[in-house]
Amino acid sequence: MKFINILTAAALTISVASAQDVMQKSMSIMEEGMTQIQKGFLNNNVQLIESGAKLVKEGNKLFSNKNIITVYLPDNKKHMVNVAENAAKRIELDVSVLELNLEEKAYINAANAYSDVLNACARCHSIVRSW
Numbered sequence: 001m002k003f004i005n006i007l008t009a010a011a012l013t014i015s016v017a018s019a020q021d022v023m024q025k026s027m028s029i030m031e032e033g034m035t036q037i038q039k040g041f042l043n044n045n046v047q048l049i050e051s052g053a054k055l056v057k058e059g060n061k062l063f064s065n066k067n068i069i070t071v072y073l074p075d076n077k078k079h080m081v082n083v084a085e086n087a088a089k090r091i092e093l094d095v096s097v098l099e100l101n102l103e104e105k106a107y108i109n110a111a112n113a114y115s116d117v118l119n120a121c122a123r124c125h126s127i128v129r130s131w
Contacts, residue, residue, distance in 0.1 A: 022062055023072045029059030030091075030121070037098075037114050047103060049110070053095050053102075056117065060095070064088040073128065080128050087124035091117050 036052030039045070063069065069084045098113035 008043075009070050022068050026059045026063035029062070031059075033057075033059060034118065037117075041107075041114065049102060050099070050115075053063065053099055054061055056091065056095050058124075060088055060091045064092070077128055081121045083127050084124055090120040 024031060033052040033055030037049050037054065038052075040048030040050075042051060062083070066081055066085050070078055070081045071081075073084070092096045094113050094116040098117070101107070101110035101113060
């Protein structure tokens, strides 16, 4: 019986550590992407904006799984998993809008989409992380 309890505890620890790794990787990739997008707008570099958008998509995809989000959240915040999931969906949509506007050379609209991504990030962080 003790062996089963030890195995269960080990599995839980590994899954929490794995979720933390996914979360940290996800946030790091999205941070790099957001930085590239901002630099691209500041320097009139469309390629930098596009590469940043790809990174944001990649990082957001890692952290869009409700099960991973739930494991990452502290016990007193697990009920907020929908806030984080909705933020991930909003980010996905806003990055698509950004990319479409870049294709159309509608740079003001693309910049507005970037701003919406940033707002989705800040909203989730403020609610879930209690900023």
